Amino acid sequence: MILKSAGLKSLTLKMLPFSDAASEGLPLGQLLRLSLFQISVGMASVMLLGTLNRVMIVELGIGSLLVAAMIAIPVLVAPFRAMVGFKSDNYRSAIGWKRIPYLWFGTLWQFGGLAIMPMALLVLAGDRAIDADWAGYVGAGLAFLLTGIGMHMTQTAGLALAADRADEETRPKVVALLYVMFLVGMLISAVIIGALLRDYSQLRLVQVVQGTAVVTLLLNVTALWKQERMSPMTRAERAAPKPTFKEAWTDLTSGGDAGRLLAVVFIGTMAFSMQDVLLEPYGGEILGLSVSSTTLLTAGWATGALVAFAMASRWLGRGLDPMRMCARGILVGLVAFCAVIFSAPMDSPMLFFAGAGLIGFGGGLFGVATLTAAMTLPTLGASGRGLALGAWGAAQATGAGLSIFIGGAIRDLVNHAAGTGMLSQALATPTTGYSVVYHTEIALLFLTLVVLGPLFRAKAMTPSETGRLQLSDFPT
Numbered sequence: 001m002i003l004k005s006a007g008l009k010s011l012t013l014k015m016l017p018f019s020d021a022a023s024e025g026l027p028l029g030q031l032l033r034l035s036l037f038q039i040s041v042g043m044a045s046v047m048l049l050g051t052l053n054r055v056m057i058v059e060l061g062i063g064s065l066l067v068a069a070m071i072a073i074p075v076l077v078a079p080f081r082a083m084v085g086f087k088s089d090n091y092r093s094a095i096g097w098k099r100i101p102y103l104w105f106g107t108l109w110q111f112g113g114l115a116i117m118p119m120a121l122l123v124l125a126g127d128r129a130i131d132a133d134w135a136g137y138v139g140a141g142l143a144f145l146l147t148g149i150g151m152h153m154t155q156t157a158g159l160a161l162a163a164d165r166a167d168e169e170t171r172p173k174v175v176a177l178l179y180v181m182f183l184v185g186m187l188i189s190a191v192i193i194g195a196l197l198r199d200y201s202q203l204r205l206v207q208v209v210q211g212t213a214v215v216t217l218l219l220n221v222t223a224l225w226k227q228e229r230m231s232p233m234t235r236a237e238r239a240a241p242k243p244t245f246k247e248a249w250t251d252l253t254s255g256g257d258a259g260r261l262l263a264v265v266f267i268g269t270m271a272f273s274m275q276d277v278l279l280e281p282y283g284g285e286i287l288g289l290s291v292s293s294t295t296l297l298t299a300g301w302a303t304g305a306l307v308a309f310a311m312a313s314r315w316l317g318r319g320l321d322p323m324r325m326c327a328r329g330i331l332v333g334l335v336a337f338c339a340v341i342f343s344a345p346m347d348s349p350m351l352f353f354a355g356a357g358l359i360g361f362g363g364g365l366f367g368v369a370t371l372t373a374a375m376t377l378p379t380l381g382a383s384g385r386g387l388a389l390g391a392w393g394a395a396q397a398t399g400a401g402l403s404i405f406i407g408g409a410i411r412d413l414v415n416h417a418a419g420t421g422m423l424s425q426a427l428a429t430p431t432t433g434y435s436v437v438y439h440t441e442i443a444l445l446f447l448t449l450v451v452l453g454p455l456f457r458a459k460a461m462t463p464s465e466t467g468r469l470q471l472s473d474f475p476t
Contacts, residue, residue: 026165031174034165035181036223037103037158040216041151042185042302044110047117047212048074048147049276049404051193055205056121057281068277068408070140074148075401078394084156085390086248099164099386100228102157107220110150114213117143118206154220155182156393160386161227163375179371180309183364187302194296248387257373257455262395264326264452265370269399271444272333272363274407274437275340276400279356282434286344287352297356304360305367312368322369323455329365330445330452336362337438337445344431367396407437 026034048071056062056070084102091098120143124136159178166174189212196208275282280297283289308329315325339355342348374392415433417423423432 023167023170025167026162026170026174030165030227031162031177033225034158034162034223034227035178036219037107037154038178038181039185039188040107040110040219040223041155042182042187043189043212044114044147044151044216045182046186046189046193047114047209048144051197052117052121052209055197055200058285060121060124062124063412065408065412068405070144071277072401072405072408073141073144074151075398075405076145077149077152078397078401081152081156081394081397082387082390084153085160085386085388085393087386088157088160089248089386097228099157099161100224102153103161103220103224106150106153106155106157107217107224108150109146110154110220111213111217113143113145113147113150114216115210117147118209122202122206152393152397156386156390158223159389159393163389165227176309176313176368176372179368180306183302183305183309187299187306190296190299190302194299258391260451260455261370261373262391264448264455265374265392265395266399267444267451268326268330268366268370268448269396270403270406271330271441271448272359272366273400274403274441274444275337275359277404277408278411278434278437279340279359282340282344283349283352286431286434287347287349289349297353300353300357301360301363304357304362305364308361308364309368312365316368316372322372323452326366326369326373327449327452329362329367329369330448332358332362332365333445334442337442341435341438344435370396407440410437410440 052071056067088099088102091101093101116139120136120139124140162174162178193208193212197204283297312325316322336355336358339351339358343352343355371392374388411433413433414423414436415430418429418432
């Protein structure tokens with residue numbers, strides 16, 4: 001009976017998703033608890049990129065250019081993710097913690113930004129007792145900045161902590177699990193937030209956003225609890241010389257492929273993210289969808305990304321080159337944006353939702369492939385895991401922030417030109433601005449393929465480490 005019970009337990013553990021990501025230094029229970037910080041970051045992403053941009057543009061009547069500028073504010077701190085990773089690599093405290101302090105303070109920044117955000121947005125929309133336009137701009141800008149700082153700091157330190165605790169064999173699987181938990185957080189929170197905002201009101205908006213702030217604090221505190229061992233350091237150890245950021249960055253980029261990989265991440269993320277601030281308003285303004293329905297777009301996007309990860313896990317397990325998988329994601333993205341474009345003239349919400357799901361699928365393949373490539377950079381051990389993950393995150397976040405602002409600006413400028421008669425009469429519709437943005441994203445996807453090409457050829461011309469020429473070793 002005991003043997004049967006032990007066998008059943010072993011079989012159950014093997015059937016659990018990502019059970020092979022656990023190791024002696026990071027058991028599965030602690031790994032799953034640590035991954036809760038990704039759920040909080042995914043929840044904040046849904047708020048910033050999904051719910052709030054639709055509410056600000058449609059319900060509160062704020063111009064999409066201003067909304068795009070607000071949502072793009074976190075891009076101001078995104079390049080410093082590499083610095084945060086480097087600092088956490090070399091942080092020396094009296095009790096020996098490196099990552100936990102950055103996780104904790106990132107949580108506080110994220111909580112503070114979400115706590116003041118709904119009130120700031122209402123003031124920005126004109127709901128105030130005094131005539132002070134600057135108050136709305138300052139309050140909303142501060143809320144988005146605090147939330148962005150918290151998300152970047154929490155995610156960078158959390159990924160680095162997980163990579164520290166995992167061993168060499170399980171480290172890529174651990175980071176992949178955390179990427180999936182981010183998508184799960186987006187999926188679950190999108191469904192819950194969509195249901196809570198089904199009957200929209202300003203009071204309900206305040207309750208939902210501030211409730212999200214409280215849940216963020218609870219999730220992150222649970223995630224970081226007892227995740228890093230206390231290893232007291234002497235004063236001499238803390239005062240020992242530290243490597244400079246310039247030295248660490250030079251070490252990271254000296255492997256040959258790092259610079260081009262970061263360029264691929266930056267341009268590809270711009271291509272997949274430019275519609276983030278416009279997809280839900282597009283569904284509401286052009287296709288007449290409700291707030292609840294358009295919020296579910298994020299759930300569809302996250303579902304597509306989760307399916308992409310399942311496929312990516314299988315392909316990588318079979319030895320597929322991450323760069324080839326990256327190219328597959330880009331090709332899926334081309335189909336996705338075509339579907340979104342044609343949903344308006346065909347008046348097809350189903351085609352629109354399918355396009356949103358395919359955007360998630362293509363972006364998921366792209367994200368997993370580039371993250372896997374970043375984790376296996378040859379200079380990773382010398383430059384530090386935090387710096388490598390921070391550089392990947394900085395390129396991704398910077399590309400996303402810039403593209404969000406550019407997308408909103410293009411939509412407003414094109415629609416203004418169409419409304420004033422500068423374009424032909426056939427283009428004098430609200431759909432034109434959105435369509436130009438989606439076509440721009442298609443062009444950026446083709447540019448990403450061009451930048452990706454040399455990485456393709458370099459991988460294809462290099463014999464495998466086993467010394468045998470495999471199918472993946474042939475040139476494309």
